Each structure stands twice: as C-alpha cells, then as structure tokens.
Amino acid sequence: MLTSINPSNNKVLKQYDEMTTEQSYEIISLAHHTFLEWKETLFTHRSELMKKAAKVLRQNSEEYSVLMTMEMGKPIAQSRAEVEKCAWVCDYYAENAEKFLTDEIVKTEASKSFVSYQPLGVVLAVMPWNFPFWQVFRFAAPNLMAGNAGVLKHASNVTGCALAIEDVFRKAGFPENLFRTLLVSSKNVKPIIENENIKAVTLTGSVPAGKSVASLAGSLIKKTVLELGGSDPYLVLEDADLEKAAMSCVNSRLINAGQSCIAAKRFIVVKKVYDEFEKLYLKFMSDKKMGDPLNEKNDLGPQASTQLRDELHNQVLRSIEQGAELILGGKIPAMDGAYYPPTILKNVKPGMAAFDEELFGPVAALIKAKDEDEAIDLANKSIFGLGAAVFTKDNKKGEWIAKEKLNAGCCFVNDFVKSDPRLPFGGIKESGYGRELSPFGIKEFVNIKTVYIK
Numbered sequence: 001m002l003t004s005i006n007p008s009n010n011k012v013l014k015q016y017d018e019m020t021t022e023q024s025y026e027i028i029s030l031a032h033h034t035f036l037e038w039k040e041t042l043f044t045h046r047s048e049l050m051k052k053a054a055k056v057l058r059q060n061s062e063e064y065s066v067l068m069t070m071e072m073g074k075p076i077a078q079s080r081a082e083v084e085k086c087a088w089v090c091d092y093y094a095e096n097a098e099k100f101l102t103d104e105i106v107k108t109e110a111s112k113s114f115v116s117y118q119p120l121g122v123v124l125a126v127m128p129w130n131f132p133f134w135q136v137f138r139f140a141a142p143n144l145m146a147g148n149a150g151v152l153k154h155a156s157n158v159t160g161c162a163l164a165i166e167d168v169f170r171k172a173g174f175p176e177n178l179f180r181t182l183l184v185s186s187k188n189v190k191p192i193i194e195n196e197n198i199k200a201v202t203l204t205g206s207v208p209a210g211k212s213v214a215s216l217a218g219s220l221i222k223k224t225v226l227e228l229g230g231s232d233p234y235l236v237l238e239d240a241d242l243e244k245a246a247m248s249c250v251n252s253r254l255i256n257a258g259q260s261c262i263a264a265k266r267f268i269v270v271k272k273v274y275d276e277f278e279k280l281y282l283k284f285m286s287d288k289k290m291g292d293p294l295n296e297k298n299d300l301g302p303q304a305s306t307q308l309r310d311e312l313h314n315q316v317l318r319s320i321e322q323g324a325e326l327i328l329g330g331k332i333p334a335m336d337g338a339y340y341p342p343t344i345l346k347n348v349k350p351g352m353a354a355f356d357e358e359l360f361g362p363v364a365a366l367i368k369a370k371d372e373d374e375a376i377d378l379a380n381k382s383i384f385g386l387g388a389a390v391f392t393k394d395n396k397k398g399e400w401i402a403k404e405k406l407n408a409g410c411c412f413v414n415d416f417v418k419s420d421p422r423l424p425f426g427g428i429k430e431s432g433y434g435r436e437l438s439p440f441g442i443k444e445f446v447n448i449k450t451v452y453i454k
C-alpha cells in the first residue's frame with residue numbers, strides 16, 4: 001500500500017494499492033509497443049504535443065500546486081512556480097529538440113559520414129518527492145521529444161502527483177501508454193530494472209538509492225544517470241556585498257523548507273567578515289515565518305514527513321555533541337505536523353555531521369575560514385559535488401574560483417545555484433553522474449550512432 005500523508009497535520013490523504021510485478025510488466029510492454037510507433041513520428045508532431053502539455057500544466061496550475069503542497073508540504077507559491085517551470089521545460093524542448101538531435105556531418109574519407117541520435121526505448125525514472133513535478137518533467141520532456149517512452153516510479157509519498165503527471169500527458173494528447181506511472185515501492189524496483197524492455201534508468205534521490213539502482217542496472221549493462229545528494233558550499237569572500245550574500249544564502253537554504261539537493265548547506269565565510277555575516281544571517285533567518293504551507297504568508301512549511309524531520313533533528317543533535325554551537329532553532333516545535341524551524345549551527349568543522357553529511361532541511365552550517373585558500377579547501381572537502389557558489393565584488397576572481405577551483409557540477413557567482421532548462425544540471429563525486437537539461441540532457445538516453453557511407 002502506498003500512503004500519502006499531509007505533513008502539515010499528519011493526516012492520511014489517500015492510500016493506493018501497489019501494482020504487482022505482473023501489472024508493471026504489462027504496462028512496460030504497452031509502453032514498449034507505443035515506443036515502436038512513437039520513434040517513427042516527426043519532431044513537429046512531438047513538439048505540438050509537448051506544447052500542449054505545457055498548456056495543460058498552466059491551465060491546471062492551481063490544482064497541481066495544491067496537490068503538491070498537500071502531499072509534501074511545499075509552500076504554495078513555490079508549488080505554483082514549480083508548475084510554471086515544468087511548462088517552461090516542455091516549451092524549451094518542444095522548440096529545441098529537433099535542433100539538438102539533428103544529424104551532424106563529420107568530414108572523413110567516406111563519401112558521407114555523420115552522427116545520428118536514435119532513441120533507446122522505454123526509460124525508467126525513479127524520482128524523489130521534493131520537487132514532485134519538476135524532477136519528472138525535466139526527465140520526461142527531453143526524453144519523449146527524443147523519441148523514447150517513459151515509466152515513472154515516483155516516491156511513495158507523492159502518488160497523487162505521479163498519477164496527475166501521467167494525466168498531463170494524456171490530456172495533452174500523447175499516445176496512451178507513452179508515459180506511465182508504476183505504483184510500486186522501492187523494494188519492488190528490482191524486477192522492473194530487470195525487465196528486458198527497460199533500456200535505461202535515471203534516478204534522482206539519495207546516495208544509497210543511487211548505488212543500489214546503478215549497481216543492478218550496471219550488472220545488466222543498462223545505462224544510468226544519477227542525480228544524488230549535495231552539501232553545497234557557499235563561499236563569502238572579504239569583498240562580498242554582505243547584505244546581498246546573506247539574503248541569498250538564507251533564501252537558498254530555506255527553499256522548499258531546506259529540502260533541495262542544491263539548497264545551500266555549508267556557508268564558508270572568511271574570518272575578516274565572518275562576524276558581520278553571521279549577524280546578518282541570523283537576522284534574516286529569524287525573520288522567516290514557518291507555518292501552514294497553503295498560507296502564502298509563510299516562508300516555509302513542514303518537512304515532508306515526521307520521520308525525515310526526526311532524522312534531521314538527530315543530525316543537529318549529533319553536530320552539537322561534536323562541538324557545533326546552536327544559535328537559532330534546533331527544537332521540534334509543539335505543534336501537529338512535521339515542522340522544523342530555521343536553525344543555525346556555528347563553529348561547524350569537518351568531522352561533524354553538519355559538515356560531512358547532507359542536511360536535508362532548514363539547518364545552516366556556518367563555517368569560519370582563515371582566508372580564501374582555506375575557504376576553497378573546505379568547500380571541496382566533501383563527498384558531494386553538486387552545486388557551489390561564491391560571493392565577491394570581483395567578478396573576475398569569482399569566475400576563476402568557480403571555473404578552476406570548485407569541484408562541483410554547477411558553480412555560480414553572486415547568485416544562488418538553480419536549475420535552468422538551458423543549462424546542464426548534474427554533479428560529480430557522490431552527487432552522481434550524467435546531466436539533465438540543455439542539449440546535454442536530451443543526449444543521455446539516445447544511441448549516438450555513427451553512419452559511414454564509403
């Protein structure tokens with residue numbers, strides 16, 4: 001049984017029967033047969049449907065936004081923004097997929113030689129709950145445009161979203177079985193990966209989930225893309241505009257109640273400006289309002305579940321035991337729901353949970369560095385390498401640090417890290433491999449075929 005629970009009051013919203021493996025196999029087989037026809041369609045036809053999907057999203061934005069907020073607690077304004085972003089990625093690939101996947105002539109001794117991009121078949125997407133629509137659309141839009149079919153195994157707590165997404169493609173007029181949702185929990189994913197019609201797997205989620213899925217897929221020689229966790233460092237240098245930097249750092253830490261892979265997690269501030277930064281950071285964090293995510297006045301709602309909230313609290317307690325100092329929050333409030341307040345730990349150092357692990361909630365780790373070199377070293381001292389940001393008035397220096405020094409997939413200067421359909425998104429180290437979005441994302445699950453005519 002898959003259960004959706006509203007984390008703002010812990011009441012059960014709905015329960016769904018899990019599919020048996022046979023039922024999943026039936027759907028995968030239907031998706032495969034649909035793929036065989038879909039791959040023959042023209043880009044103009046696919047674009048038309050993908051544009052319609054964007055329209056369906058915009059027309060039903062309120063319904064989808066409320067559903068997301070009810071199932072996982074995202075503040076309603078952020079849910080609305082997420083639906084709009086999904087429409088954007090549909091439009092983006094509707095307009096650009098053909099250009100990205102056009103044959104590329106390569107001059108050789110042949111009379112003609114070129115690279116052609118051919119779809120692979122049915123791709124399995126294992127997705128997380130934190131951006132329940134966006135994570136799926138950034139997979140589905142490029143892949144359906146490339147000629148693939150998709151089956152979605154969504155996180156067990158957002159089944160309502162999973163079914164609504166399937167319905168978006170149905171409403172847009174895509175073939176009935178081109179994109180389907182499988183109602184299965186994580187323990188039943190293995191036989192799905194093993195199904196011969198599943199040609200590749202993409203997983204967005206935690207490191208253990210990524211390791212488990214990728215090792216099985218690897219043993220079957222099925223390609224994977226992994227978008228895993230992060231502990232993004234934000235560097236604040238001596239010449240930074242501290243007010244802007246602190247505001248940006250707070251907003252990035254609290255987005256989605258802190259449950260974003262690219263939320264800022266470690267704030268590494270050089271000694272000279274540390275005290276001033278801490279003062280501003282504390283003020284801005286203290287100003288944020290926590291409460292009912294359906295009330296637009298609130299900046300953050302609950303965590304997605306009490307279990308996840310309790311795990312986060314345990315990380316805070318362990319960090320304090322290890323020597324970190326709590327200067328804000330850090331207590332489970334006496335109210336219904338999975339709430340956790342904006343929290344700040346200072347004096348955070350390597351070896352502490354708040355430094356070494358991913359803190360998936362509104363908990364900031366403040367770290368003092370003696371200078372820029374030490375700040376860069378501390379930033380890179382992580383098993384993760386997803387995003388990173390640097391704040392400085394010297395854009396040239398910022399660019400050099402972002403490009404040459406920070407070991408991460410997405411490095412920003414004077415802004416917080418965000419995903420954008422036009423730019424590649426993904427990580428290195430235990431944050432995963434492969435890229436989503438941009439021309440790179442649409443080429444992950446295609447056969448990059450060489451054609452050579454003598």
Ligand code: NAP
Nearest residue numbers: 127128154155156185186189205206209212227228229261
């Ligand atoms: P999770 O527990 O790993 O779950 C993600 C998905 O994987 C869910 O559908 C889950 O299903 C499934 N899953 C878990 N263990 C599995 C296994 N052994 N075999 C097959 N499937 C498995 O992660 P989460 O708590 O939902 O999401 C938070 C994590 O995702 C964080 O680490 C975050 O940083 C990461 N994330 C990364 C990105 C990125 O782009 N890099 C974006 C968003 C989130 P069930 O729900 O049924 O367990």
